[in-house]
Structures are given as structure tokens and as C-alpha cells.
Amino acid sequence: MAQLELLDAHMGNVGGLPIRRALPTAARRRVGAWCFLDHAGPADLQAPMRVGPHPHTGLQTFSWLIEGEILHRDSLGSEQILRPGQVNLMTAGRGICHSEESLSPRLQLAQLWIALPDAVRHCAPAFEHFPRLPQWSEGGFHLTLLVGHCDSAKEGHHQSPVPSHTPLLGIDLACKAAARLQLPLQRGFEHGLMVLEGRLEVQIDGQHEWLEPGRLLYVPPGGSQLLLRSEGAARVLLLGGEPLDEPVLLWWNFVGRSNEEMRQWADEWNTGVGPFGEVRGYDGDRLIAPDASALRLRGG
Numbered sequence: 028m029a030q031l032e033l034l035d036a037h038m039g040n041v042g043g044l045p046i047r048r049a050l051p052t053a054a055r056r057r058v059g060a061w062c063f064l065d066h067a068g069p070a071d072l073q074a075p076m077r078v079g080p081h082p083h084t085g086l087q088t089f090s091w092l093i094e095g096e097i098l099h100r101d102s103l104g105s106e107q108i109l110r111p112g113q114v115n116l117m118t119a120g121r122g123i124c125h126s127e128e129s130l131s132p133r134l135q136l137a138q139l140w141i142a143l144p145d146a147v148r149h150c151a152p153a154f155e156h157f158p159r160l161p162q163w164s165e166g167g168f169h170l171t172l173l174v175g176h177c178d179s180a181k182e183g184h185h186q187s188p189v190p191s192h193t194p195l196l197g198i199d200l201a202c203k204a205a206a207r208l209q210l211p212l213q214r215g216f217e218h219g220l221m222v223l224e225g226r227l228e229v230q231i232d233g234q235h236e237w238l239e240p241g242r243l244l245y246v247p248p249g250g251s252q253l254l255l256r257s258e259g260a261a262r263v264l265l266l267g268g269e270p271l272d273e274p275v276l277l278w279w280n281f282v283g284r285s286n287e288e289m290r291q292w293a294d295e296w297n298t299g300v301g302p303f304g305e306v307r308g309y310d311g312d313r314l315i316a317p318d319a320s321a322l323r324l325r326g327g
């Protein structure tokens with residue numbers, strides 16, 4: 028296996044909600060098909076988070092709620108409250124739009140995007156809510172299998188009900204005190220570890236790093252054994268997947284393959300035509316796409 032890479036996340040703040048963006052960055056655009064990783068909060072909001080109707084294409088939004096409540100509405104007519112331990116999976120395909128509002132003063136979530144491969148990226152939009160996911164305890168960690176499958180030496184085979192269009196893995200691992208866990212990795216996958224809380228030692232096939240919030244540890248394909256160790260309370264997301272060998276472009280809320288597509292989608296959204304539909308029931312303005320006329324994205 029090649030060297031591990033320790034990458035800095037971008038730090039931001041949206042309406043009092045701190046955001047750590049681990050993907051995309053200049054150093055890395057994807058881990059498998061995971062193409063956007065935001066850790067939002069934890070925070071006590073001064074005012075509710077309200078994200079007005081906005082479009083997506085070519086991706087799936089994967090919302091994993093840790094603290095609080097969020098109300099999702101979309102142009103398919105979905106209206107779904109997301110609570111801790113649950114996942115909302117929205118498939119944009121050729122086009123969808125949605126709004127998000129916090130219903131609680133306290134909020135913490137992982138907002139992740141999955142790039143759709145070229146063969147399915149123009150599929151019909153869809154929305155699914157997953158109220159329960161496989162959970163088990165091992166080595167002092169509490170594990171939740173978000174997507175994919177996991178074979179644990181002691182705890183057997185687990186499979187997430189969340190489907191994916193490319194081979195993908197997502198596991199949330201949380202501990203309240205000192206913990207130590209070994210997990211096998213799929214050798215064909217690349218992986219990323221994103222700490223949400225605390226400090227963890229990560230060892231993979233003889234290489235090791237200490238990880239804290241605000242960093243992404245990139246594990247190139249070929250890793251076989253992961254050892255996670257913490258001396259106190261901690262939480263980490265283990266994300267992985269087969270490298271997506273396609274020239275994926277990401278701009279604003281769109282995932283596509285060309286600048287022309289981005290310009291067309293921005294124009295269609297801003298002029299109220301195109302494939303995106305309409306969100307009903309949200310009391311507020313829709314978002315406006317930035318000017319895409321001079322857009323010059325390069326693939327990769």
C-alpha cells in the first residue's frame with residue numbers, strides 16, 4: 028500500500044453552524060464515489076438553519092444525523108424528518124430540488140455526496156429514508172453501518188440496507204471511553220477517515236497517524252487491516268469505495284461531466300425550467316445559482 032495522506036479540511040461557518048469540509052479539497056476530490064464530505068456542528072444554533080429550495084444533479088445526497096432534527100422536503104413531494112441514527116438518501120439523477128430546515132436548537136450531522144457513475148447519472152430522481160441501520164458493539168466502539176458491508180472477526184457479517192451504484196462503504200464508529208478495534212479493509216477500495224470528535228490513533232498495515240477533527244486521513248487502495256485506538260470519547264467516520272475512474276466535475280450543487288452541462292443546469296434552474304421541479308410547503312426563497320457563464324472546470 029502507498030503512503031497514507033493526512034489532508035486538512037476547509038473550515039467554514041454557515042449561520043453559526045461550523046462546517047468542516049474534508050472533500051473536495053485541492054489535494055483530493057474523491058474517496059471512491061464519495062465526492063463531498065461536510066461535518067456540520069455540533070452547535071447550539073442562534074436561529075434555525077434554513078436552506079431554501081436548491082437543485083442537484085448527478086449525485087446522491089447522504090445525510091447522517093448525529094444530534095438534532097432536520098426536515099427535508101423535495102420536488103417529489105417527500106416530507107421527512109431526519110433524527111439521530113437515521114439516514115436520508117436523495118438520488119438527484121437527472122434533476123431534483125429540495126429544502127432543509129433544522130427543527131431543534133442543537134445540531135450535528137455529516138452531509139455527504141456520492142457521485143453517480145456515468146451509466147446511471149441521468150436516472151429518475153428518488154428519495155429514501157432509512158430509520159434503522161445495522162448496529163453492533165466491538166472493542167469498546169459502537170458501530171453503525173451506513174452503507175456497504177462489513178465482516179467483523181467477532182461479530183460476523185453485516186449489510187446496510189442503503190443501496191449504492193458503485194461499491195461503497197460507510198461506518199460510524201463511536202466510543203465513550205478507551206477503545207481498540209481491528210477491522211479488515213477491502214483491498215480494492217480507497218478509504219478516508221474523518222474524525223468527528225476526540226482523538227484517535229489509526230494504524231494500517233504498519234503505518235500510523237493520530238487523527239483529530241478538521242483532517243481527513245486518505246488510505247490508498249491496497250490497505251488490508253485497520254486498527255483504531257482511542258484513549259477517551261471519540262467518533263470517526265470510515266468511508267471507502269472503489270476508485271471512480273471517471274472525469275467527474277463538481278460545481279455548486281451539480282455533479283456533471285462538462286462545463287456546458289453546468290451552464291445549462293444553472294440557466295434552467297435560475298429561469299425555472301428544466302428537470303428540477305418545485306418544492307411545496309417551504310416558506311421562503313429558493314436559492315439562485317451563481318453565474319456560470321465563465322466557468323472553466325477541468326475534469327478529474
Ligand code: MN
Nearest residue numbers: 081083088125
Ligand atoms: Mn442540497
